[in-house]
Amino acid sequence: MSAAFLTGGTGYLGSYVVADLCERGAFDKIYLMSRGGERGGVDKLWRAMQLHWDAERFYAELPKLVLVEGDLGAPGLGLSERVRGELARECDSVLHVAASLNRKSDKACFNANLRGTLSVIKLVRELAEARGGLRRFGYVSTTAVSGTREHQTVTEAESIDWDLSDYDPYARTKKFAEHMIRELVGDLPIVILRPPTVMGDSRRPETTQFDMVRFYTWMVDAPAVPIHPDTRLDFVPADFVGSAIAELFTKPTLRWDCYHLSAGEGSKTAREHEQVFQAAGIRTPFFVPGLNSPALALSGQLAGAPRGMVSLAASLMKVFLPYFSNDVVFDNTRVTTELGRGPTPFTEYGLALYRWAKSARFEYPYTPTPAPRAAARATSPRAAE
Ligand SMILES: NC(=O)c1ccc[n+]([C@@H]2O[C@H](COP(=O)([O-])OP(=O)(O)OC[C@H]3O[C@@H](n4cnc5c(N)ncnc54)[C@H](OP(=O)(O)O)[C@@H]3O)[C@@H](O)[C@H]2O)c1
Numbered sequence: 001m002s003a004a005f006l007t008g009g010t011g012y013l014g015s016y017v018v019a020d021l022c023e024r025g026a027f028d029k030i031y032l033m034s035r036g037g038e039r040g041g042v043d044k045l046w047r048a049m050q051l052h053w054d055a056e057r058f059y060a061e062l063p064k065l066v067l068v069e070g071d072l073g074a075p076g077l078g079l080s081e082r083v084r085g086e087l088a089r090e091c092d093s094v095l096h097v098a099a100s101l102n103r104k105s106d107k108a109c110f111n112a113n114l115r116g117t118l119s120v121i122k123l124v125r126e127l128a129e130a131r132g133g134l135r136r137f138g139y140v141s142t143t144a145v146s147g148t149r150e151h152q153t154v155t156e157a158e159s160i161d162w163d164l165s166d167y168d169p170y171a172r173t174k175k176f177a178e179h180m181i182r183e184l185v186g187d188l189p190i191v192i193l194r195p196p197t198v199m200g201d202s203r204r205p206e207t208t209q210f211d212m213v214r215f216y217t218w219m220v221d222a223p224a225v226p227i228h229p230d231t232r233l234d235f236v237p238a239d240f241v242g243s244a245i246a247e248l249f250t251k252p253t254l255r256w257d258c259y260h261l262s263a264g265e266g267s268k269t270a271r272e273h274e275q276v277f278q279a280a281g282i283r284t285p286f287f288v289p290g291l292n293s294p295a296l297a298l299s300g301q302l303a304g305a306p307r308g309m310v311s312l313a314a315s316l317m318k319v320f321l322p323y324f325s326n327d328v329v330f331d332n333t334r335v336t337t338e339l340g341r342g343p344t345p346f347t348e349y350g351l352a353l354y355r356w357a358k359s360a361r362f363e364y365p366y367t368p369t370p371a372p373r374a375a376a377r378a379t380s381p382r383a384a385e
Contacts, residue, residue: 001028001029001090002026002027002028002029002092002093002135003027003028003029003030003031003090003091003092003093004021004026004027004029004030004031004091004092004093004094004095004249005030005031005033005087005091005093005094005095005123005127006018006030006031006032006033006094006095006096006097007033007070007072007095007096007097007098007116007120008033008096008097008098008099008140009030009032009033009034009045009048009065009097010032010034010036010041010044010045010047010048011048011097011098012048012198012208012209012238013097013140013195013198013238013241013242013245014048014097014098015048015049015051015052015208015242016052016238016239016241016242016243016245017095017097017242017245017246017249018030018032018048018049018065019049019052019053019242020242020243020245020246020247021246021249021250022061022064022065024246024247024250026246026250027064027093028064029064029066029090030064030065030066031066031068031083031086031087031090031091032045032065032066032067032068033068033069033070033077033079033098034067034068034069034070035069035070035071036067036069037067037068037069038067038068038069041067041068041069042062042067042369043369045058045062045065045067046058046369046370047366047369048208050366050367051206051207051208051364055370058370059372068083069083070083072098072111072112072115072116072117072119072120073111073112073115073116074119075119076119076122076123077116077119077120077123079123084123084126087123087127088126088127088130088131089130091127092131092134092135093134093135093136093137093138093249093250094120094123094124094127094134094136094137094138095137095138095139095140095245095249096117096120096137096138096139096140097140097245098112098116099112099113099116099140099170099174100112100113100170101170102170103167103168103169103170103171103319104168104169104303104315104319105169106169108169109169109170109172109173110169110173112173113170113173113174113177114173114176114177114180117139117177117180117181118180121180121181121184121185124137124185124188125184125185128185128188133188134188134189135189136189136190136191136249136250137181137185137188137189137190137191138190138191138192138193138245138248138249139177139178139181139190139191139192139193140193140195140245141174141177141178141192141193141194142170142171142174142194142195142196143159143194143195143196143234143260143262143330144166144167144168144170144171144174144175144323145159145160145171145174145175145178145194146159146160146161146164146328146330147161147164147165147166147167147171147175148164148165148166148167148322148326149164149326149328150326150327150328151326151327151328152327152328152329153264153265153328153329153330153331154260154328154329154330154331155260155330155331155333156194156256156258156259156260156331156334159194159260159330160175160178160179167322168319178192190257191248191249191254191257191258191259192257192258192259193244193245193248193249193258193259193261194258194259194260194261194262194330195236195241195261195262196234196235196236196260196261196262196263196329196330197212197233197234197235197236197323198212198235198236198237198238198241199212199213199216199235199236199237199238199346199350199353200213200237200238200346200349200350200353201237201238201239201349201353202237202239202240202343202344202348202349203237203239203349204352205349205352205353205355205356205357206356206360206364207238207353207356207357207364208364208366209238210357210362210363211316211319211320212320213353213354213357213362214316214357214362215316215317215320215324216350216354217354217357217358218313218316219285219324220273220277220282220284220285220354221285222285223285223286224285224286224287224288224291225270225285225286225287225288226288226289226290226291226292226294226295226296226321226325227270227287227289227292227324227325228270228287228289228325228327229269229270229271229274229287230269230270230271230327231269231270231324231325231326231327232267232268232269232327232328232329233267233268233269233270233273233324233346234262234263234264234267234328234329234330235263235267235268235346235350236261236262236263236343236346237343237344237346237349240261240342240343240344241261241343244259244261244335244339245261247339248335248338248339251338254338255334255337255338256334256338258334259334259335259338260330260331260332260334260335261332261335261343262329262330262331262332262335262343263329263332263342263343263345263346264329264330264331264332264333264336264342265329265331265332266332266342266343266345267329268345268346268347270287270324271287272347273346273347273350274287275347276347276350276351277351277354280351289325292321292325295317295321296317296318296321296322298314299313299314299315299317299318299321300314300318301314302314303315303318
């Protein structure tokens with residue numbers, strides 16, 4: 001009997017990981033911590049999993065997915081004594097995916113990514129002590145931990161540089177969370193998994209995560225963009241990231257304890273992105289790299305404007321423009337060596353994502369949680385295709 005404890009399984013990347021772990025039959029049971037608890041957790045889980053499964057599959061997998069009430073911000077993760085005892089008896093692996101991605105909020109990032117990760121670390125230590133060891137503790141981090149850089153290819157070994165500034169509270173707290181893990185449970189078998197910018201799915205146009213996609217489509221549709229055409233864009237699809245996390249988390253032995261789940265030197269330039277849209281007859285913007293600093297300064301001022309399209313556009317520009325213009329890519333030799341595969345280039349599926357996201361008005365057509373007995377008949381929009 002093998003079981004794992006997962007945080008963040010009801011989120012965007014977490015749903016890919018859960019789908020992949022189930023596909024692999026990696027565990028007999030997967031405990032999913034959710035703020036919704038058992039009842040609300042099923043609705044949250046269906047919302048996340050309908051991108052992957054129809055209702056029949058959802059209810060077929062549900063018995064092995066054990067939803068437990070928990071919150072990164074609560075003392076001891078808010079897990080009951082009964083649940084902690086069950087986890088100590090059954091779980092040989094822990095995967096911490098949950099985080100706050102709210103780059104504008106110091107408070108949200110501090111509470112979820114630092115206090116929350118410290119509570120997960122304490123749980124990992126408790127489980128390891130109770131069981132006499134742990135098969136693996138996986139932490140989903142981000143390549144953003146490498147700080148503010150320009151025109152570089154960054155390897156895992158050189159990515160943490162305490163002399164560099166961080167882009168935002170999100171990057172800063174994820175970086176210190178990695179540090180806590182190394183300092184406090186570095187004696188256990190840990191693996192740190194760092195996705196770069198994740199956008200869309202190489203197998204289908206639908207997505208449920210839109211901020212970055214919305215920013216990308218705006219950039220394609222703009223008359224001019226403050227980017228140099230030779231800028232490399234390290235974008236990867238969620239299906240690659242989800243399957244890489246699942247495989248690296250469950251592989252019996254690993255060569256390294258940290259992996260960039262990135263496109264690395266295979267990243268395409270802004271010019272190569274442009275060519276895809278031009279070939280499809282879509283008018284593309286002028287590249288005006290000289291506008292980069294003024295655009296960032298203006299977006300910083302307008303991000304605080306009253307809620308509306310102006311503040312949304314400015315906020316997205318402020319947060320994401322650096323990732324679109326810094327020409328930093330993350331070496332992926334480790335992950336491609338370990339798994340024997342890399343991500344599908346964004347230029348092969350980005351056009352379909354752009355078209356679908358615009359036609360869907362940046363909203364996934366969610367269906368409500370189907371009743372279990374209707375599950376055999378009901379299907380998600382995806383499964384109905
Ligand atoms: N998406 C990307 O482009 C990207 C890139 C690099 C790294 N990452 C990393 O990938 C991981 C997952 O990101 P994502 O894009 O899947 O984010 P997401 O869709 O926002 O999901 C976040 C998950 O964290 C959970 N969570 C947040 N705050 C929590 C709290 N206080 N207590 C318990 N659970 C909480 C959410 O649960 P609820 O359902 O209860 O809200 C949700 O399941 C994060 O660690 C992130 O740093 C993502």
